[in-house]
Amino acid sequence: MKIAVAAGNGRVAKEVIAEALGRGHEVTVFGRHEENNTASKDYRKKDIFELTAEDLQKFDVVVDAAGAWGLETMYVIPKAAIYLADLVKGTDTRLIVVGGAGSLYTNKEHTSTVELSPEFPDAFKPVSAAHGLALAELRATEGVKWTYISPAADFQADGERTGAYELHGEEFAPNSRGESIISYADYAIALVDEIEKAAHVGQRISVVRA
Structure with missing residues (x-):
């Protein structure tokens, strides 16, 4: 597949690119820095908000x-999701968004979320709200084949690569060890599994270590 990664210099992006x-897969990276710090040889210096529909039209x-x-x-988090969604709207190009965990629901009625719990750190509330706004904007957008992927609550930059994970949906779900x-x-x-399978188009999913 032909994959474009926007904001490709970030740590999550680098892991996705390498995987x-x-x-x-063929991976083209768009980043705002001069230097290419990724594993891809196809790096293009271009900020997300400089991208055009023509830039993205050849990608799956x-x-x-x-x-x-x-x-x-x-503000960049929701603005980027909206901007990229507009660029691929009405096309077969799918948009996969690296999301947040704070908007995961904590009850079956979907009236309460992780970020509303008393234990949720105040320091993380602004970034959680930004990710939640991006998700809300995607839900309200028509003509876009999007998937939003929430990580677990403890998203570890230097964590172990176990090669195993559990896939869940809209509700917060620890693994069998309560983690x-x-x-x-x-x-x-x-x-990248979701890229290959396209199993959750138009949905938010979540993942946790198995």
Whole structure:
């Protein structure tokens, strides 16, 4: 498959790029930095908001790996999802968004979320809200073949690559040991699996270490 990764210099993006290349996919990386810090040889210096529909028209899948932590840049997360969705709208190109865990539901009625729980750290609430807004915007968009993938609550940049994960849906679901953990590397495996299978178009899914 031909895969484009936007905001490709981030740590999650790099794991996705390496995983996809390892499976024989063609990966083009778009990033805003001059240097290419990824495993792909096809790197193009282009910010997400400089991309055009023409830039993305040849790809089977576009991965939105935009991230931000500072309050002054938090808007990038939902804005990137909306922007990329508009570029692929009405086409067969799928959009896969690296999401957050805070918007996962904690009850069957889907009236409460992880970020609303008393234990959720205040420091993470702004970024969680930004990811949740991106998901809401995708849900309201028509003509886009999107998939939003939430990681486990403990999303570990340097965590072990176990090669195994559990796939869940909209509700927060720990594994059989009561853990909600996944490494960036295992998350990348799940994301590339979804690229290959296209099993959850128009849905939000979540993943946790098996």
